[in-house]
Each structure stands twice: as structure tokens, then as C-alpha cells.
Amino acid sequence: MTVSFRTASGGRIDRDRTIRFTFDGTAYRGHPGDTLASALLANGVRLMGRSFKYHRPRGVLAAGAEEPNALVSVDRGGGRWTPNLRATQVELHEGLVATSQNRWPSLSHDVGELNDVVPPGVFSAGFYYKTFMQPASAWANLYEPFIRRAAGLGQAPSQADPDHYTHRYAFCDVLVVGAGAAGLAAALAAAQAGARVILCDEQAECGGGLLGERDAVIDGVPASDWAASTLATLSGDKRVTLLPRTQCFGAYAQNFFGLVQRLTDHLPHPDPRMPRERLWKVRARQVVLATGAIERPLVFPENDRPGVMLAGAARAYVNRYGAKPGDRAVVFTACDSGYAAAHDLTAAGIVVSAIVDLRPGPDGPVAATARGAGLDVRSNAVVTGVEGRLGVRAAMVATIAGNGLVGPSERISCDLVLMAGGWTPAVHLHSQMRGKLRFDAEREMYVPAAPVEGSRSAGACNGTFGIAEALAEGFSAGADAARAAGREWSERDWSPVVSGEIVPDGGFHGAVPHDRDVQKVKAFVDFQNDVTEKDIRLAVREGFRSIEHVKRYTTNGMATDQGKTSNMNGLAIAAGSLGKPIPEVGLTTFRAPYTPVTFGAFAGHSRGDLFDPIRRTPTHDWARAQGAVFEDVGMWKRAWYIPRGGETMHAAVLRECRTVRETGGLFDASTLGKIEVVGPDAAEFLNRLYTNPWTKLETGRCRYGLMLNEAGFVMDDGVVGRLAPDRFHVTTTTGGAPRVLAHMEDYLQTEFPELRVWLTSTTEQWAVIAVQGPNARAVLQPLVADIDMAREAMPHMSVREGTICGVPARLFRVSFTGELGFEVNVPAEYGQAVWEAIWAESQKHGFCAYGTEAMHVLRAEKGYIIVGQETDGTVTPSDLGLDWAIGKAKPDFVGKRSLARPDMLKPDRKQLVGLLTVDPAVVLEEGAQITAEASPVKGTAALGHVTSAYESAALGRSIAMALVAGGRSRLGETLYVPMPNAAIAVTVVEPVFLDREGSRLDA
Amino acid sequence: MLLIRCPYCQTDRPELEFRYGGEAHVSRAQDPSSVPDAAWAEFLYMRTNPKGFHVERWRHTHGCGRFFNAVRHTVTDRFLATYRAGEPKPDLEALAREAAR
């Protein structure tokens, strides 16, 4: 069995060396140079997969990237599991472990195949839309799990990917995509002109279709030898980068291309330090697209049975891989390339029982030659069906009569049916570059209408099929590209002499006629998504007119192969049903990636610790040593709470809050954004950027600043200290710092360029230690040398420069807790040392370190807002009760005009209020909706939502803040917060819960 | 990834260094308080959103930090010109004609 499907000799495999591999647990042998698909065929294995929807047994259809059927999972050990690989692209290596997919319990006995015999219509076009409509809740529990189990691809890997991936930027004069005849010639010409060239090809061996030619001779040497000598020339040129195993998957603006190179998948024991794949980001001055063409299947009943394959693929298996896909073939063709396959298969010892040519006579020269060689050629004939479920046993062949009727069918025994429906130029990259396509009506194919600037197509992707013509076109495209990239070269033409090839000519689109019951047969258009001719006709009958809609409704072309073999046939069937010519129905959009790309390749090194930068405060290590639990705030790690002796978060936060109010606490506020605003016009600049007035703020004093966007909505807030007439220390929210600086720069550069102001981000220059609580002054004073911190000398909202522990410091008297408070700013590199000194001093007074959660509770008790929590981009100062922060005498500031818009003055705007639950033990959920009634009628709009809610140690009950429509006029009202179990009754109150008079602040 | 020419740095730099800043030449009134409500709402919210050449603001955020203006085609992403903030809006038709040659 093992050797019986190898040709006697020839091919590009290394017959002297043997490779052992397994497929579904069975051991097989192959040779270096094999793909998994060719090795399986050589071992007589035809059944390689199950289809997506009907679980029909499937064999390999193609020999390249377009393969829709033979999808496999490859296990490289140690968690290296890759599903959904095309067996046609998996290079064989020693110890390869591959398994088939979408079958249970085994590939030949698959329970899911029952899907194939359910009554007609159940799985027809649009069945996803029709079947899984209602109720919506069934989606999560019933429909989606069902669909995922029943209609599937391979299993996702269960472990983290242990491989690593890398990225590289590259620049070149000329990028050549595809190393077939046209691409090799283009690279040769460009290199000879002195251009820096990158030549990439998806396959392990460059040469494209030339490697599958048996008799073609180029300028006196066999085609594959010409390819080898050309590659040798190119690889000897330092300016040429050859990238085999490299798929150009996407074309982006300005000649930017995405390439993914497979580096280790083909190696039996790769060096673990090697990246698995490399993503190339190539910027090319010029590009030559030489991406070839894809053969079209013919659409006839049972055209998906294992053993039905593309003629060009069979040719490649025999000629290139020395693998015989069968012993006895029927060739169904509408193109001369079917005869090339018949010729080469015969030479390899495969019996060609019949050539069934869909085209009416008279014979062209290739048919005449075939007849002359004794082959049974039937013109105006069709294959009307295929016998055999797990593998072809016979083809039914009939003639189309003069009246267009088909039949009767003759049964011809065979184990292989080839389809040659003509070739579809692979215009994907040209189209991704927004190149227009032109429908060549005579040859019935879309070809590039005109090249996109900086690019040109050559060879089969340009509709130029003969080897000689492709070489000449490629050569001139390469020379042209080099010249356009600025290289001087006079020689632009090359007219190679090619013999021994059969140039593809002819083709067919759509479904071929047959005499079968259309309700009972399946003639496949999209093999991977199981879309049949019937499905497309049904979609048109149900009213779909646009090909984009037909595509989505039937899912034709929406599988992982993106319809490489199905789009044109689907389009032709839809056009036929609509009674329109193909170009009037339109074409679906070509999108990147051309073939699936791993997430790993896109992620590159950006994973784990390198996924995102982490910002740590100067006291991070101290806090960690204290057992702090951290939370992510933007990119910052902030101490969330610092539990003691196995405390829960709840207990820790209550203790931290209590301690701060009783004696005091330390808090790392270093993450606050800080911007130094300097210059003679600094005060005027702040006048225009903040709602508050700044001109009269004395040096040494601070003010709470409120920043609006031009639409009048609150975008940030923070304390601003004036250090000198021309120098302000501005603080922003933790998350808002970059946004605020960009906003300031924007206005400074574009609206107020006349102001002499300079802005510098100083966020990371200062460590900020908040010392808050009744004993804050007592803790700090002994450490501060040259600042009078007395109550009157340094009042609330003032700033002084001096030294603490001998370190230069900016000392703010500010509070975000409602207690007497200071914020010590010292250079960041002294942060931990100063913190430890203050900490040591504070222990004499029983201070704690508190985290962001306690900070949130403490500020909420005082009704201080947090931008982004109490605000959401639709909230004005007035909504927040912050009218006092607006400098009404100022002629203008950003957002001022908008505050006078009628919408901003409506009395029913959502306003900030406090909420007290009737049951003091209940803590509301942040984000919960608020309604006037306990059980509102379905569809009633909410009055607002809860923005903050905590348990307050100081008050011994829960508190909450909320935005409520007309909230300030509802003080004392009872409202409701509906929850899944029951509505929670709340009373509307002022949003200040503690020390309204501020006596604690002034201590 | 687009290449964008910063008119201050005078070099083509990758898109990653830049931030988009919305339509250009939407100027803020000298005295906003004198602008009627409807005109102010227009200034705040209404933009041309063309299919074709669009004059827009960019900032070379991770470079020189300067704001500048650009003429970009919204379908092809092709940049016809970039110029410094404060310079007049170029003649789009003339630019397009020149580019077509």
C-alpha cells in the first residue's frame, strides 16, 4: 500500500530519504519535499477531512493555499497545537503528528454525517438566520453551543503558545510577490537593473507552476531547471532577499505589505530559541504582483467526493511530488489545461478513461492530439454524478444533446475525477490596493484594469497564462519597476523560447447541466462552507440581489479560504438566476489576509510582560513588601488596599478609612498627572483653559481647577498651585494627564499661538506623598526644615517650596479626604526614602498606609467627584454643582460659550445628588439604574444611574452618589434602584455626607 | 501603516508617531459669546466628512509635538500635501489636478 501510489520516478521529492509521520494515529512514510497532502495521497489515503456543515467525507481538492477541504491539526508537542492548517501547505518532516478535524468518533465513521441526510432545506441558504431566531436567550445556552459543536473547524489550542514570534521592518526598491515564471523573471530583471529586491513565495520551494511542469522547456532547459538556475543567480546577488515559506497576506496604503514567514514549522527539532514565524512589514518603492491563478472546480452533483480534484492539482501531485492521486481517472474539463493533466497522468501510469469536454466541438489542437494518442475524448459532454461516498468509484458521463437536454448517463469506473473549469487570476493583492478590475468578457475573467500607482501585475494574475508570455511580461514588469524605483537600465525585453507546454485556454463558470433531480443532489460551489448551487439559486429566489448579500446569506466565500475556489462560480450562478451578465452583479470585496495568519505573528513580542508598559510608583516596592494588593489604573499599578494579618479587602478598607479620620494615613499619589505651565502669559493661558479665574491667584496659593472641552463638558480637574507669577504646578487626574497636555498643546499651538507659555509634563519627575488626617501636621513638621506649617502661616490650599529630610520639596496643603492634609512632592528618585522617613515618623501617631479604595470612600464621604466616575463626557459643571468654580467675569474660556446653549440650561438635566438607602446596610451597585417607581413599566426610561457607592466607616452606613434627572429638585424624595431580586428604595440627599462646614479641613 | 511627512521635521515618518486631530480650518471665533446658538452648534459638531480629499489636522505627537494640517484622500489614504498650522488652506482642485498628472 505504502509505495503503490508513488510514481516510478521523477518529482522533486528526495526518494533516498524516508520520513515517518502519523495521520489520525496511523503511521505512514513519505519523503523530504512532500507536503502532508502529497504524502497521504502517495500512501493511498484519500479521505482527509469532513465538511463544515454536512460532515461529508472530503479528500484533497487542490495542491496549494486555496485548499478548502483537507484541513488538519498539527501537534508539535509541548502545547504547540495548530488547527485548521491546509494539508497542502504542511511540509512533511520527521515525526509530524497530524489529525483530521470536525469528525466524531473517527474520520470514516462520523456521527455528524447525519446532517447530510436530513430533509432537503433544513440546512439550506440562510438557515442560520431562519432557524436560530427566537428566543434571544436561547443563543447563549442552546444555539451557539449547538452550532459550535455541529459545524466546526479544529479545536483551539488549550495551552498558552510556548513559541515566540518576531517582527521585522524592511525596505526595498522592488517587492516581487510570487516566485513562479512571472515573479522569477521580474526579480531577475529588477536585480539586473541594480534594484534592491525582495522576492517572496508562499511555498517551501520557489518556482510556482514551473515545478509542476513535465515537458516544458525554457530556452533549451527544462522549466524546473530554469527555475533552479534563476534562483541560484538571484541568491548570489547581495541586493536580493529571497523569502520562501513567506505569504504576502496583505497590501496596505503607500506600498506597505504584510508578509508572514514560517521559520520552524517544517523542522523536526527546531532550536527553541528560533522564532516560529516572522512578520515582515515591507515598504516597497515598487511592487510586482505575480501571484498566479487559481483553478476553478466544475459544479456538478457529488463533485465533492474524495477523489474529485482540480486537474492542475493532480498534475502537481504527479509531476512535482511523484504521488498518484488515483489509478484510473476521468478528466472533466472546460479548459485546455485538462488535457495537460490527462497527458501527464498518462505518462505517470494512471489510466485516463475519458476526457469529458464540456465545450462543443470541433476539437481544438489539444483535443486532436489527445485523440491521436488514443484517449477517449468526448465533446459537449458532462459528468452528471459521482459514485462512492468515502472515495470515487465511478463517474456518470453524458452528452448534451442539440436541444440542450442531458443524458442518458454512462457509468465509467474510476477512482479519480479531475475538474478543469479554467483559471481565476489571483487579483487579491491588486484589489486590496484598491485596484480596479475589468471583466474580460471573451475569456470570462476579472483581470486588473490598470495598475495601481507603484505596482504592476504580471503573469497569470494578470490573465497572462502561457509560460513564455508570463516570463516576458514578468521580465518587463521587473525592469519597469526597477526604473520606476530610480534604477537605470536599458534592457527591458526578453523573449524566451518555450516549448512543450499546453497553455490554458477556455473555461466555464457556474453550474453544469445534468439530468438529475435537483432537489436530491448536492453540487458544491463552496466546499469549505458547504454551499451548493441550490443554496445560491434559493437566495436569489428569496429576493437577494446584491452579490454581497447573497454571499452573507448563503455564506458562500466566507470560510477560511475566503472563496478562492468558489467566488466566481457562485457569482456566475447568481448572475444566471438574476438573468444578468456577470459584471452587472458585481464582485465581493477582497480583504486581507489572503490566508489565515496566526495571532502570534501579529502579536510578535508584545505578550506577557511586554504586552503593555507597566508604570510603577516610587513606593511600589515598599507597598508590595507591606502586602499591598494592586489595581491597574491606566498603565499604573496602584496600591488598592494594604491588608494586615489576613484581613479581607472589606475589613482592610474600613480600617484604613477609620484610621485616616481618627489620626491619619499615608497615600501614594504619585500617579497624579503633573504639568509645569511656565511663561509670562501662563496665568492668561490657564484663564482660557480652565473655568476658574487665575489672574488674582497669589503666589503660594492653590486653586481647584476644572477643565472643560469646547462642548462644555467636564474633561478633567485637579489642584493648581502658583509657585511664581509666571510658574504654575498643574495637577491632573491619573488617567487624564496625556489627554490634558495634548488639549493644552492643541489650544496653545493652534488657537492661542500668541501666548508665551511653555508646557512640560512632570508626572514622573515628582513622587507625591499624601499625608492626611488630624495629625498630618504633627507627622510632617519635624521633617520639614524651612517651611512654617502653622495653621495660619500655611492655610488650606497653599503651596510652599522648601526641603523635607534634606530633599527639595514642593509642599501642598490640600485634601482629597476632607481632613487636614498635605501632599509632599519630592524628586521621584527620593520618593521611597522620603516616604519611609515620613512613615517612620507617622508610626508615632498610629498612621496607616491607605490605598485607592479607601481614598475613593473618603472623598465620596465629602462629595468630591472623580472625573470619569461621576462624569461621562456629558456632564457640565452645573450638573455637578460646581458653578462656584466658574469664573463668570472672564470673557472667554474653553467651553464657556457651550454652557450657554439651551440644552445645557434645561432643568431636567441629570444632576449630581447623594443617595441614602432606606436600609443602611445595603450598598448600591455602581452603574445601577434609578427609577421613580419600584416596578416601572417595561420601556420606562431611567432617571439616572448610581456613579459611586460604598460602605462608610465614618457614617456607619452605606452612601452613594448618583446622576439623576432634575436631581437637585428631588431632595428628600424616595426613588428606586431596580435589581434582579427587588427594587431598592433610596432617599435623595445633598452629595456631601460628612463635615459640611469643612472644619476638619481647616484644622 | 501610513507614512506622513511632518512639515516641521521635513521627513516622512510612520503613522505611529502621529495623532489624528479632526478636520482642519474649523476656526474658533474670536469672541464666542457673540456667536448665535445654531452657528455655535455647527462649529462644535458639524464636519464635512467627504469621500475624497479631506483637509485635516495631525499632530507629530511622538516627534516634534507640533500640530499641522494635511490633505488626505479618505478612500485611498493618499496624502497630497502637509503644511504648517496657520498656513492657508491649499487649492484642493489644483492639488488634485497636479496629482493626477
Ligand SMILES: [Zn+2]
Ligand atoms: Zn515633526
